[in-house]
Amino acid sequence: MKRYEALAELIAADIRNGTIPAGSKLPSVRKLRAQHQVSASTVFEAYHRLEDRGLVRARERSGYFALGIKHDVFAMPKASSATPQPAQVDISQLIFSILGAVQDRNILPLGSAFPSPKHFPLPRLAKSLASTARFIDPWETVASLPPGHLALRQQIALRYLGLGIPQAPENIIITNGALEALNLCLAAVAQPGDLIAIESPGFYAPLQAIERLKMRALEIPVCAKEGLDLDSLEALLAQHPVKACWFMTSFQNPMGVSLSEEKKQRLVHMLSARQIPLIEDDVYGELYFGTRQPLPAKAFDTQGWVMHCSSFSKSLAPGYRIGWVSPGRFARQVEQLKLMTTLSASVPAQVAIADYLQTGAYDKHLRKLRHTLESQLVLMLDAIRRHFPSTVRVSCPSGGYFVWLEFPSGFDTLRLHRQAAEQGISIAPGPIFSASRQFQNCMRLNFGGQWNEDFEEAMKTLGHLIAEQ
């Protein structure tokens, strides 16, 4: 990292943690020069960089001011108040009807689960595809049967190593995106009728999987500030025969909140002691706004009970459908399920991504992507402040591209969803994130789109619709 980049990171961290409050003036060039023993031009470069990232703004003749995440104007959403009970799940049709709208190109996708594909180095990946495809050893089409293309598994193992979590390439299984990895894990460790602990609010994929496989769900409350409620989980584990847990431990969908590393460690100990597998969905792990990637729960797994799932779909190559799982002690079961259900992931996509990773360009791309997402979060929070009623509560994501909003009790986001759709805007209403259709007064917004005037306009329209209700 260059000196000005390092300095920019330090200042960004101070803005993020409130040491430099949003709206306040940044330290002067003179002060920073003295404090960090750098040249004036290094300080200016750092300021420019922060400006590019949307974290500071220059005001004529008065220096630089922090824009920050400006979260301090909002209250945090409250945790779920319902007492968790095992439940059958019957939510798929609602989810499908709501997601169907997102496939329309003319809809402004605030309800989408994807960031804008324009944030990804698709032309560079296409180059990797083009240059590797003609040299794929025909034998590879057979040899890439599970666990998958060796060079790709080695590259993924290197990234684990970079986090200080050595994983053997032979225990990494390549899948058709993380969604397949998560579904295979669930099928590997649980049967119809089994009870699965999930987050509430949480990603709808576990809800759909539990419904499809005729299992039952036990919803564990997630707090917007600290993530999954571990005390609640511990109490519920004592009462109910939970067969497996499916949690998103970093930048959780839909809240954007993470468990601290201490809590992740406690979670792993709690589950390992009870021999309960943890299916860990870590697809947003690389999209952190902090100075380093938060460790996943897998980092604390000494006994192989954590099945760590991730993918390149959210961070590099949407549409290539390349994900993976490091399933600990369940590696062979997952590999066999993969063989039986979809055989293998697409070979040209595996080879191209391996080639791209070998160039070393991935980390540079990720840095840029993280900056883009963080600056768009600033824009999103600012638009919420300007256009939405002040009673709204807003989560404060430290990564990913989702923000969770809570309106006063009685507000109906399913109704807002229908009204917004008529105006060409999608949102993700709260009930699709809950087996028990809670969170009717909540919604998830996606700030990972291609931010432009249409976004600003859409937020204004939503504000009007909200005010009318």
Added chain:
Amino acid sequence: MKRYEALAELIAADIRNGTIPAGSKLPSVRKLRAQHQVSASTVFEAYHRLEDRGLVRARERSGYFALGIKHDVFAMPKASSATPQPAQVDISQLIFSILGAVQDRNILPLGSAFPSPKHFPLPRLAKSLASTARFIDPWETVASLPPGHLALRQQIALRYLGLGIPQAPENIIITNGALEALNLCLAAVAQPGDLIAIESPGFYAPLQAIERLKMRALEIPVCAKEGLDLDSLEALLAQHPVKACWFMTSFQNPMGVSLSEEKKQRLVHMLSARQIPLIEDDVYGELYFGTRQPLPAKAFDTQGWVMHCSSFSKSLAPGYRIGWVSPGRFARQVEQLKLMTTLSASVPAQVAIADYLQTGAYDKHLRKLRHTLESQLVLMLDAIRRHFPSTVRVSCPSGGYFVWLEFPSGFDTLRLHRQAAEQGISIAPGPIFSASRQFQNCMRLNFGGQWNEDFEEAMKTLGHLIAEQ
């Protein structure tokens, strides 16, 4: 088709149907000229072509002789004699232990389920990948959610139209190979505990799926000469509450036999009348040795009970993992299951195959592939005749790349499998093709490899091992 090609096809058909018996002299040039009103050079061109395909051989100063399929020296395998009973399935571990060997590059893959990837236009496909990848509309990564890439679905619809079976592109769902299509179909129409009719001997994927999904199997006998025994099926349907059927109607794996079109029609009527879905696995349909592609059962489906599954993995692009299903009345259920489990197939692979199909090169490639496979069947049968005991019974495939062998009762192909593996040769022993582990004296051989001296040598080694038992 050029005149000499047409003439070659006519002669090939005569050899195939026995009008020109294997070993006999071909009609003279003079006779063919007069009979078909063609020039001498056209006749010679046709002869050369048949020679290239391994169907005739020139003997010095005595003209051309038919090699033919030479099947007349073998007896046909007998049908299964066991009375079918509903059964739990517990065969996956045996299948995995046997298939594991095939992934070793140094094994001669007579037991493989794949033809040699060298038979496929992989460099040409790589060109399509390279030229299309850089122009993929980023939006496509979202828009290619199920049912899948539109241009590809349109190309597949055109191929259906060519067979006289119009299918709407919106009812064709792109999958990760046919294996996923078949598995999604089963999950869409049946539940744990349900009874599924399958073929015996039959492809092991249904066995694995039924075991995985805790269903039960009812094995319907397949005759090496006429395919699935429809009388048997009809009687069993009257006795048992069959929830769905999963059959391979053309060039069945492992026997290579097809149902006649009349029988396919009868099958569809029989099942539609009882409202039983037919999951039709048609992955070898394009690999016919006759003069035209046999119609699938889907061609006779007026009520939408046939779920027609196929792929490009066996005929064009192994490793790309692109298959599809036209699921009739179950289209939306299959589409939703696809969305919930693996989201979508790899976009670059879908776009590249669509591009390749648009060039029109596919049919030319298929013609060449069919000729290669047919001539390798001749070589395989010839090697069986020379190296195996005369008591062996052999099926007579009219397409695909599998031949089924039956040894006298008491012969143990699981033992042969272990002995052959020690010699670096894989075979597919009979019991992996049966829920009830029948067919211990049978095996499947793959003649779709890259035929060379190693193959000849492997057949000789197998002959020795067989003689020793």
